[in-house]
Amino acid sequence: MRITLPSGTACEIDTSVKDPRMGLIIAPDIFSLRPLYDDLVKRLATEWQMAVCAVEPFPGLNLGPEIEPRFAAVSSLDDANHLRDLHEAADALGTAEVGLIGFCMGGMYCFKSARSNRFKKIVSFYGMIKIPDGWKSATQEEPLEFLKNGNADRVLAIIGGKDHYTPPSDVAELVKLNVRAQIYRDAEHAFAHDASRPAHRAQDAADAFGRAEAWLTD
Numbered sequence: 001m002r003i004t005l006p007s008g009t010a011c012e013i014d015t016s017v018k019d020p021r022m023g024l025i026i027a028p029d030i031f032s033l034r035p036l037y038d039d040l041v042k043r044l045a046t047e048w049q050m051a052v053c054a055v056e057p058f059p060g061l062n063l064g065p066e067i068e069p070r071f072a073a074v075s076s077l078d079d080a081n082h083l084r085d086l087h088e089a090a091d092a093l094g095t096a097e098v099g100l101i102g103f104c105m106g107g108m109y110c111f112k113s114a115r116s117n118r119f120k121k122i123v124s125f126y127g128m129i130k131i132p133d134g135w136k137s138a139t140q141e142e143p144l145e146f147l148k149n150g151n152a153d154r155v156l157a158i159i160g161g162k163d164h165y166t167p168p169s170d171v172a173e174l175v176k177l178n179v180r181a182q183i184y185r186d187a188e189h190a191f192a193h194d195a196s197r198p199a200h201r202a203q204d205a206a207d208a209f210g211r212a213e214a215w216l217t218d
Contacts (some may be wrong), residue, residue: 005088007081009059012038013092014052021121023093024113025086025115026054029190030070032063036194048213051093055085057105074105075137082109087102087118091106096133102127104165109178111143111157112193115150123212125158131171134157134211144173151176156215158208160187160199182211 003013010099024044028037035056045052047119055075063069086109100119102110107127113119114182131140157179159166166189175181184204190197192205 003053003092005055005092007059007085007086007088009085009088010056011039011092012054014041015093017045017049017051018050020095021049022051022052023090023095023098024048024052024216025093025098025100025119025176026052026098027086027102027109028054029056029104029106029193030067030074032056032058032067032070032177033035033188037192040193041094050099050216051095053089053093055089057082059085059110061134066201071134074135075140078139079112079141080139083113083116086113087116090118098099099123101125101212101216104190106130107157108143111155112141112146114152114155115146115156117151121216123158124155125192125212126163126166126210127157128165129174132165140195141156146175146180147174147177152179155179156212157181158192158212159183160189160191160198161185165189166212180215 003011033056041052041054053181097120098119099124100113103125107124108167110122110124111127186203188199191199192200192208
């Protein structure tokens with residue numbers, strides 16, 4: 001069901017599991033909350049036996065379904081506000097431990113969340129390691145800076161070997177900071193979380209989600 005955080009940001013939440021193993025926050029991709037994430041929240045709550053909440057990344061903005069206005073709007077996002085929303089969502093779950101998982105742009109915010117002690121473990125699915133040129137602004141700090149000053153060893157990075165957002169040189173910088181990197185050699189960007197995308201790779205996706213669950217619950 002939908003809830004509204006104290007900040008006014010919308011979330012999709014499922015706390016129907018009795019005695020959940022832990023809480024889990026989902027940071028969505030650039031296309032925001034939508035039926036895909038309603039289904040993912042429900043699926044992970046049931047399959048992983050967790051309390052799960054997905055957080056709207058563009059609160060208060062009506063951007064429509066096209067990629068261009070969304071890509072342009074990322075530079076207007078404020079790291080502090082977005083990370084506050086992830087924390088408020090974690091509080092809404094009411095569990096002793098909370099993990100974080102994110103996809104694409106949400107994966108970038110997973111890297112940034114490593115500075116916080118709020119999350120037991122973090123999984124970034126193909127998150128941007130360095131901010132794309134069109135997203136740079138005074139309110140967007142580089143993910144690597146958050147990792148350098150945070151808990152990089154709590155982070156698992158799921159990476160496609162053919163993803164232009166995560167070139168090998170950037171991945172090498174992650175590994176130097178003690179981020180655990182799992183690379184799927186033939187995968188492109190966004191290969192795991194949306195089966196409708198041409199880049200989807202079912203076998204790699206199943207393996208990646210299995211590794212994500214193991215990482216979060218270890």
